Amino acid sequence: MTIGKFAAALTCMDGRPMQAIIDWAKKERGADFVDMITAAGMDKVLATKKPEQYKKMLRISIKHHRAKTVLIVGHQDCAGNPVKQEQHEKDIKKAKKVAEKWLKDFEAKIPVFGLYVEEKNGKWQVAKII
Numbered sequence: 001m002t003i004g005k006f007a008a009a010l011t012c013m014d015g016r017p018m019q020a021i022i023d024w025a026k027k028e029r030g031a032d033f034v035d036m037i038t039a040a041g042m043d044k045v046l047a048t049k050k051p052e053q054y055k056k057m058l059r060i061s062i063k064h065h066r067a068k069t070v071l072i073v074g075h076q077d078c079a080g081n082p083v084k085q086e087q088h089e090k091d092i093k094k095a096k097k098v099a100e101k102w103l104k105d106f107e108a109k110i111p112v113f114g115l116y117v118e119e120k121n122g123k124w125q126v127a128k129i130i
């Protein structure tokens with residue numbers, strides 16, 4: 001079975017930004033598939049709590065799917081992290097550090113990108129924050 005190239009996204013459970021994240025990972029990182037590791041307001045969850053369950057899920061994505069990119073995603077109008085874009089960007093930067101620490105624990109040298117997704121002209125679009 002051809003497995004394909006994976007990226008892993010630590011993102012919100014909100015369905016609206018999903019397609020934009022997948023499209024970005026395909027276009028910018030050559031991914032065929034994106035493993036979605038979700039929580040309500042994931043950027044804040046990672047920045048403040050660093051929960052082990054998501055570390056476990058990321059490990060599966062890296063070890064079993066050989067994910068080559070990790071994405072940390074925050075988005076506009078987030079019910080799980082209802083803050084302004086500036087705070088999302090701060091949370092995304094903190095969350096990126098958490099993910100990088102986890103990758104170090106896995107001995108995986110994989111780039112981590114922080115993305116913010118917002119609706120512009122009726123379309124969800126990705127901006128790379130870091």
Ligand SMILES: [Zn+2]
Pocket residue numbers: 012013014040041042075077078079080081
């Ligand atoms: Zn959200």
